[in-house]
Amino acid sequence: MRNHQLLPRSPIGKAFRYSMDRWDQLNAYLKDGVLEIDSNLVENAIRPLALGRKNYLFAGSHDAAQRAAGIYSFFAICKKHDVNPYEWLKYVLENIHTINHKNIRDLYPQNYKKLQEG
Numbered sequence: 001m002r003n004h005q006l007l008p009r010s011p012i013g014k015a016f017r018y019s020m021d022r023w024d025q026l027n028a029y030l031k032d033g034v035l036e037i038d039s040n041l042v043e044n045a046i047r048p049l050a051l052g053r054k055n056y057l058f059a060g061s062h063d064a065a066q067r068a069a070g071i072y073s074f075f076a077i078c079k080k081h082d083v084n085p086y087e088w089l090k091y092v093l094e095n096i097h098t099i100n101h102k103n104i105r106d107l108y109p110q111n112y113k114k115l116q117e118g
Contacts, residue, residue: 049076052072056069085109
């Protein structure tokens, strides 16, 4: 179908014009193997944050919303680093007394994974 055969204000005409105006950007992924054809992975990764943000409105108070945000962040960092939250928390509570305050970062979930592997 050629462009001049479409009614410019019809839904298909608008879609066609939108695509043609962005043709170079839409094809960028063909030139760079790192780029994805869509943003589904990113959208799926940030969906819990968006849901959390909406839920914070109903947390009851500002302090409760901040605590909920902290919990969301904790689970997100564990998920990002493939760390079981229960095992990590158990490890921290059992070992926090042995850690020098200067090395407290050793207890972060991302570093816990390294400890378990090493």
